Amino acid sequence: MSEENNSQNSNPPNPENGEIASEIQKLQEQAEKFKNDYLYLRAEFENYKRNAIKERSELTKYGGERLVRDLLEVVDNFDRALSVNVSAENFNTFKQGVDMTAQELKSLLQRHNVTEIPAQGAPFDPNVHEALSSEATDQMAPGHVVRVFKKPYKLHDKVIRPGQVVVAKKPE
Numbered sequence: 001m002s003e004e005n006n007s008q009n010s011n012p013p014n015p016e017n018g019e020i021a022s023e024i025q026k027l028q029e030q031a032e033k034f035k036n037d038y039l040y041l042r043a044e045f046e047n048y049k050r051n052a053i054k055e056r057s058e059l060t061k062y063g064g065e066r067l068v069r070d071l072l073e074v075v076d077n078f079d080r081a082l083s084v085n086v087s088a089e090n091f092n093t094f095k096q097g098v099d100m101t102a103q104e105l106k107s108l109l110q111r112h113n114v115t116e117i118p119a120q121g122a123p124f125d126p127n128v129h130e131a132l133s134s135e136a137t138d139q140m141a142p143g144h145v146v147r148v149f150k151k152p153y154k155l156h157d158k159v160i161r162p163g164q165v166v167v168a169k170k171p172e
Helices: 002-009 015-062 065-082 091-111
Strands: 114-116 129-136 145-150 153-155 158-161 163-169
Touching (some): 129 145
Parallel strands (some): 129 163
Antiparallel strands (some): 114 153, 153 158
């Protein structure tokens, strides 16, 4: 009878045991592959974040480089103008050169999306204008800009410098 017990207790070869072991092995290999893929993607993402931070830092640091390079051309022209000995004979030529340089500067600003906001005669807008004072006049409608001390400018659609203006009021 002990032989019968021995034969019942020992696990006879079962084809399912081999299949289960094989399936476990496949799942372990697949889990290891997923783990490695995850670690690789995580490292890639960390590198991406680090590079994005570096690029943003460099853009902040050197973003105005093109504008500065263009401005240096205008500075060179002003330096040349200032090196000229101005006399009565060459004053008109000198003034014409300075006017051309000023126009070059305005053109440069426009290329960099900096534009003047028309102010003279415009309705006063606290988003665009800073009122320095008011002036009684019948030459301009009340609440309109009668004089401009500093012109307002915008970069793209953002006001970067409000205009300093005098606002018309009704005469008393």
